Amino acid sequence: MLFRMRTLDLPQDVFLDIFDAAPVRDLEPGEVIISAGEPATQVFNILSGVLRVTRTGTDGRRQVLSFLFRDNFVGLTATESYFFSVEAVTHARVSCCPRRQLDERLARDPKAERAFLNMMFRVIEDILDVVYSLGQRTAIERLAVFLLYLRHWRRLTDNLADDNDPALREIQVPMSREDIADFLGLKKETVSRSFRDLEERGLIRRLDTHRIRVDDLKALRHLAGIWDFASPRRLTAPPGQPA
Secondary structure: OOOOOOOOOOOOOHHHHHHOOOOEEEEOOOOEEEOOOOEOOEEEEEEEOOEEEEEEOOOOOEEEEEEEOOOOEEOOOOOOEOOOEEEEOOOEEEEEEEHHHHHHHHHHOHHHHHHHHHHHHHHHHHHHHHHHHHOOOOHHHHHHHHHHHHHHHHHHHOOOOOOOOHHHHEEEOOOOHHHHHHHHOOOHHHHHHHHHHHHHOOOEEEEEOOEEEEOOHHHHHHHHOOOOOOOOOOOOOOOOOOO
16 A cells, blocks of 8 residues: 655655546545455546545454545555555545556656655655554544544645644544544444543534534644644644643
8 A cells, every 4th residue: 555645845746747647537435446456557646535545354344544635646555466445435536547657657767766765755654653643542532633633634635834724623524433433443432422522521513424623722632642743743742832
């Protein structure tokens, strides 16, 4: 699996020009673009919408490995087949490119190859960032982390340079409670109860099923034990401020 987490201060990855003339595919919620076990012949760039990356164990239990947002790239593996599945959470649009075309682009252009390697390093850092942020956390703390994760992605996809932008008070939560539970390693009922607990503490307000308003960002960050997800520069709190 490979997906890139964009940051506000980094230039566009030059190798993504392979998607400039690539065909575009519109997805319905639940539609699959990658199935585990299939030959890994395509790579994708997400133009809009939200997708999820999953693996299912031999016992039938599903783990959501990641959610993908606009400008994420997915589909490359170290083997000849996919070991994960990717499907749409919402209506989405993706551009599709043969994996062979990406390999050829990187082979003939050292600058593109370096940009690709830098992207991979960022992906590893971001994966470790999320693992660290969720590890050794209670259920309500994990949900607080998840809401900050979604807030961070809204900041990136809407290109909001100011962390205090009023638009960031509202967080879109397009995924189901079951999706969130499978991402956080919790039961669906625990996720619902944790939402209620956050609301009762005055940290958030549920506007509807898929929209959350953050009423106390400082307290939400304190509960989560993190500030944001802008690795590798992410700190538990900015210098001079409490975590």
